[in-house]
Amino acid sequence: MASKKIRKNDTVVVISGDYKGKVSTVLSLDQKNNLVTLKDVNKKTKHIKPNQQKQDGGIEIKEFPIHLSNVAILVKKGTASSPATYSRVGFSIDKNNKKQRVIKKTNKTF
Numbered sequence: 001m002a003s004k005k006i007r008k009n010d011t012v013v014v015i016s017g018d019y020k021g022k023v024s025t026v027l028s029l030d031q032k033n034n035l036v037t038l039k040d041v042n043k044k045t046k047h048i049k050p051n052q053q054k055q056d057g058g059i060e061i062k063e064f065p066i067h068l069s070n071v072a073i074l075v076k077k078g079t080a081s082s083p084a085t086y087s088r089v090g091f092s093i094d095k096n097n098k099k100q101r102v103i104k105k106t107n108k109t110f
Contacts, residue, residue: 004029005073005089005101006036012071013086014041019066023074023084027063035065042066075105 006012008029014022024038042064050057078084087105094100100109 004031006068006071011074012036012038013074013084014038014066014070015072015086016070017066018042021078021083023077026071028065029068030065034068036068036071037063037065038071039063073103073110075103 006026006029008026010026012024012026014020014024019041022041024041026036027039028037030036040063043061044064046060046062048054048057048060072086073089074084075087076085085105087103090102090104091099092102092109094109102109
């Protein structure tokens with residue numbers, strides 16, 4: 001299994017696909033299938049049939065996962081004239097021999 005470079009509650013930017021350029025927060029991560037669910041990204045309607053758990057059934061709007069390769073860590077939010085800045089993530093060992101995530105573009109830990 002690959003090391004976890006993007007984690008829950010990280011602020012990320014979508015770098016490809018229908019939602020390119022959208023800044024969002026990670027809600028959940030499926031490490032086995034390399035999928036990430038983002039807040040207010042890839043929302044779809046799902047029709048639920050009535051059953052014993054959900055007596056009413058109905059239409060539910062939920063976020064569906066996108067592939068992990070389509071997102072990157074947000075470094076700086078964009079403005080109207082310039083897009084958001086994003087970077088890859090690496091790892092480094094600090095003075096206390098703890099593994100820390102590092103933004104490759106700025107060499108800052110987070």
